[in-house]
Amino acid sequence: MFSTSNKFEKVFKDRLRKTYFKDVKDSTIRERYHVLGMLVKEEMADQWIDTHEKIEKEDAKQIHYFSMEFLLGRLITNNLINLGIRDVAEAGFKSLGFDLNEVEDYESDPGLGNGGLGRLAACFLDSMASLKIPGSGNCIRYRYGLFRQRIKNGYQEERPDNWLNDGYVWEVRKTEESESIPFYGHVEYHNGDMVYKPGEFIRAVPYDIPIIGDDNGFVNQLRIWSAEPDKRYPEYKSPFEYESELEQISGFLYPDDSTHEGKTLRLKQQYFLSAAGLKSIIKKHKAKYNTMDNFAEKNVIHINDTHPALLIPEMMRILLDEEHMSWDKAWDITNHTFAYTNHTILAEALERWSVNIIQPLLPRVYQLIEEIDRRFVEKMNQDGESIDKINDLRIINHNEVRMAHLCIISSFSVNGVAKLHTDILKNIEMKDFNDLYPNKFVNITNGITHRRWLLHSNPELSEFLNKKIGQEYQKNPKDLEKLLEFVDDKNTQKEFLKIKKIKKDALAKRIYEEQGIEIDSNSIFDIQVKRLHEYKRQLMNAIHIMYVYHQLKTSKEYRENYVPHTYIFGAKAAGSYHFAKKIIKLINTIATKVNNDPETNSYLKVIFVENYNVSYAEMIMPACDVSEQISTASKEASGTGNMKFMMNGALTLGTLDGANVEIKELVGDDNIYIFGLDANEVNTLNASHKYNPRTLYETDSTINLLLKQLVNGFFDQVDREEFREIFENLVNRDPYYVLKDFHAYLKASELVNEAYKDQSHWAKMALINIGKSGEFSSDRSIRDYSQKIWEIDSLS
Incomplete structure (x- = not known):
């Protein structure tokens, strides 16, 4: 039924009529999706049966x-592509006056x-x-x-x-x-x-x-x-x-x-x-x-x-x-x-x-x-x-x-x-x-499947790679290394940056449509999307944004040197994880304050995307410039978001934790931004029981100022005590060394800010990351x- 678009069109119209008792022109997106799904399932039925028989034989x-x-x-696009029939379905839908993308987006x-x-x-x-x-x-x-x-x-x-x-x-x-x-x-x-x-x-x-x-x-x-x-x-x-x-x-x-x-x-x-x-x-x-x-x-x-x-x-x-x-x-x-x-x-x-x-x-x-x-x-x-x-x-x-x-x-x-x-x-x-x-x-x-996280979610980048290095990487992701021959080529760099801008525009459009917040797609998209947990240190990211906001408000020199940033978070906290949910509240409170400040909101925006899931990730990963992988060293077993971002040309800002270590070994020190305690230092500090975050709070003027803002009425749209629990946790416990790593994090973030000003070199670093990302294919795993x-x- 998928041999030609005409044949598909005929079968589709007939099946929809017999399933929903209406003409195709009167059908809804839901009905078109279900009929397409049934036809795709029928198309692969023989392959499913043949596979079972082959295993038995x-x-x-x-x-x-x-x-x-x-x-x-979502499986609809994945199945169409893996069966090699998406082009036929797309042509058939176009002939019928429908948009296949609209039907694909319907799937939950x-x-x-x-x-x-x-x-x-x-x-x-x-x-x-x-x-x-x-x-x-x-x-x-x-x-x-x-x-x-x-x-x-x-x-x-x-x-x-x-x-x-x-x-x-x-x-x-x-x-x-x-x-x-x-x-x-x-x-x-x-x-x-x-x-x-x-x-x-x-x-x-x-x-x-x-x-x-x-x-x-x-x-x-x-x-x-x-x-x-x-x-x-x-x-x-x-x-x-x-x-x-x-x-x-x-x-x-x-x-x-x-x-x-x-x-x-x-x-x-x-x-x-x-x-x-x-x-x-x-x-x-x-x-x-x-x-x-x-x-x-x-x-x-x-x-x-x-x-x-x-x-x-x-x-x-x-x-x-x-x-x-x-x-x-x-x-x-x-x-x-x-x-x-x-x-x-x-x-x-x-x-x-x-x-x-x-x-x-x-x-x-x-x-x-x-x-x-x-x-x-x-x-x-x-x-x-x-x-x-x-x-x-x-x-x-x-x-x-x-x-x-x-x-x-x-x-x-x-x-x-x-x-x-x-x-x-x-x-x-x-x-x-x-x-x-x-x-x-x-x-x-x-590892991650490059079929979903590159070929499917970033067709523009895939087409760019096809032209540069051929299509062998689609079957053997290690062949992405062929891209390394082109990283110094100015035209290649410009082509990559154009693709990145397309993906950033698409994400900015969705955020505006769903949340009503305008963001500048020329700004640095600095993104941390993952499960909300203390060891992943979304809290450190949030306090860093408070620091940036303070500097933008108080220092003309800082403002003149600062590349506009859009910080994007996506995370679900377990329903019973009270402290994690309090961090979400803090991030959204910061967002309300900075996004509505006319003095600074052309430099700084903060977005917490709602209901982060795989489909949202397929838009977020290709749009990212900076991948925040900032967990306390030794706590993140591996991570896979770091790999998806890398494969789409984002630079990692992170600790020597999980697979960040292996990313660093592959791309080299000059193409990743590493900061903070390493695993041995964390384990030594844990064993010594000598870390006292209160000392940092009392002696470090920057940390003191920022933490006081949590409880001194700085966030005037919430109760003064709203974030007392976060304040007490950091000052008296800080189990994941947020304060200990904070200044190292600031320094690394400032290096990122400087590096982004040289777009040619930034593109080169991003291309090197893409070229080395094939090692993290789940096929290899x-x-x-x-x-x-x-x-x-x-x-x-």
């Missing part, structure tokens, strides 16, 4: 990637993720399919996702994200492959066997979303699980109570866990995903091989962060209780099946579950965690390890189950996501584990995973 080993998040973004971002963790998982799925790596993702089909962010009076408000309100054209419901997931109940001892008697069951219904490879006829899938009533209603609850509770399991991503009920719900979600996905994989494996003996030879199950860690005891439960294996045999299969990616060293992000929550909810699973822990402790005792070391490493300690420890002990591979992060894991945070399992820890630096961990080959 070649008896291929598969990777099953479990993550609580897959931040896919699926509410299946929040930030970098989910976007990374989505990039990995794209690369797996494009490299013909047989595999799938597993996630929950969240009805409302995280939340839709609204900014009201400067505050974040969370509203339901009804992304499924109009259905989701890409998903296929697989009712026949549903699974029953048990909860609560008790365990009985029968004739030498443990028999689990669940208290209730919840039905897990899978929906499959095709993940289409890059013009290669290969289609993997993301399986998302929906919680629905099981035919066995619990006797101790009313049907209404039961259905209300189960709806929450696939309701929201990351429900508030500040209460016992919230923690229980999160754990329910994690087991629901783990048990449903694992049962499905095992059922298919046994249908083919009729044995579990070869399971680890044919499957790798990858645990993305600790959220799906319950896969491990659930696997043991199935092998012991249902397959009736010995412990040693079951453990051998389990130990050779699972791989684990650690994404953080932050204590609050390394999940720990109270025994008081996990034991009643999952009684048999908890027994098996206890037994894994007992055997680990027994082995450590036999090896003569000290009690202190055993207690540091064991899974259950202080009445808590440490999920990262469960993953490390039970997996055959543990990887960090950037060289610095992995070094910190191996040599500091998890050194004892690394000593215990010397070959288990490896590094796989994160997936090849590394395939070779170093999974041992899975591409299908020919």
Whole structure:
């Protein structure tokens, strides 16, 4: 149907008429979108079936990637491009008098993720399919996702994200492959066997979303699980109570866990995903091989962060209780099946579950965690390890189950996501584990799919690259290095700057249309978009803007030397993360003050974009001049926003943290702006317990002035005490060294200001960044995973 635009046009008109009982000329954007989606899904149906048959025929080993998040973004354009049919569809729509872009923009971002963790998982799925790596993702089909962010009076408000309100054209419901997931109940001892008697069951219904490879006829899938009533209603609850509770399991991503009920719900979600996905994989494996003996030879199950860690005891439960294996045999299969990616060293992000929550909810699973822990402790005792070391490493300690420890002990591979992060894991945070399992820890630096973050989101830059270096980079991103031959060419520099201006104009237009704020697209677009967290230090950026504003108001020399800046923020704060939400309020309060000051607003504007998501990022990344990557060194595992900005020709202003270290190694000291404490200095300062931010507040006149503005009525549109909490945090604690790094940050920002005045040299630096960005393709990451961990080959 997509062989010619005329044929497509005919099929489209006919399908729309039969679906909506109206002529195409009377159709709405929604109707055109749904019909186009159905036709695209039909177009790739044979490829999806052929891929499954090929995997079966070649008896291929598969990777099953479990993550609580897959931040896919819109799929319509991606699917049209990867199938090689977008030009046909565009021509057909034009002939019909419609705009394909308008229909593409109609699609909602699926509410299946929040930030970098989910976007990374989505990039990995794209690369797996494009490299013909047989595999799938597993996630929950969240009805409302995280939340839709609204900014009201400067505050974040969370509203339901009804992304499924109009259905989701890409998903296929697989009712026949549903699974029953048990909860609560008790365990009985029968004739030498443990028999689990669940208290209730919840039905897990899978929906499959095709993940289409890059013009290669290969289609993997993301399986998302929906919680629905099981035919066995619990006797101790009313049907209404039961259905209300189960709806929450696939309701929201990351429900508030500040209460016992919230923690229980999160754990329910994690087991629901783990048990449903694992049962499905095992059922298919046994249908083919009729044995579990070869399971680890044919499957790798990858645990993305600790959220799906319950896969491990659930696997043991199935092998012991249902397959009736010995412990040693079951453990051998389990130990050779699972791989684990650690994404953080932050204590609050390394999940720990109270025994008081996990034991009643999952009684048999908890027994098996206890037994894994007992055997680990027994082995450590036999090896003569000290009690202190055993207690540091064991899974259950202080009445808590440490999920990262469960993953490390039970997996055959543990990887960090950037060289610095992995070094910190191996040599500091998890050194004892690394000593215990010397070959288990490896590094796989994160990556991004250049297909979405360059080819799709920046077609102007892609066309420019096509003309300069050919199209080979589209299949092999390392070929972007060919651009390095042109970085000194003045015409090349001018062409690049024209493209950057086009993208900045487009972003400025959207901001004006949505927020009513005019911004100068000739100004420096200095951008920090990422999850709102203290360690990412949006607060330091905000206080720096307060400094700039003060200087513009008080120093004629500073004003004359200052290149106009537009500071753009985008971030969601977790609903229960009070301090993060207070930082959002501060940023918006600063924006109100500086944007409405006629003395300075031609030099300085501040924007907080509402409801930052993948689709918004596709406009923001190409428009950026300066990429703010300013997390406290040692805290950001990798980052992927830094890679997207780099690939689109932004310069990094950042600390030596995460993948910034590797960006610096690639582009050289002269093409990146690095400042502040490094990881060793942060760790030394942490260990010394000698840092006293109050001393800086009392002795540094600049810091003193700025922090006093938080509480002295300087922001006259809010209560004087509105930001007292931020003031007290910085003066008395400053856990992420905002004040310690502040002057280094000021100096680096001033260097950026000076550098931008020489547009030719700025363009050269940006082009060098683009040329070196191919190293951060997720294709490279997936090849590394395939070779170093999974041992899975591409299908020919």
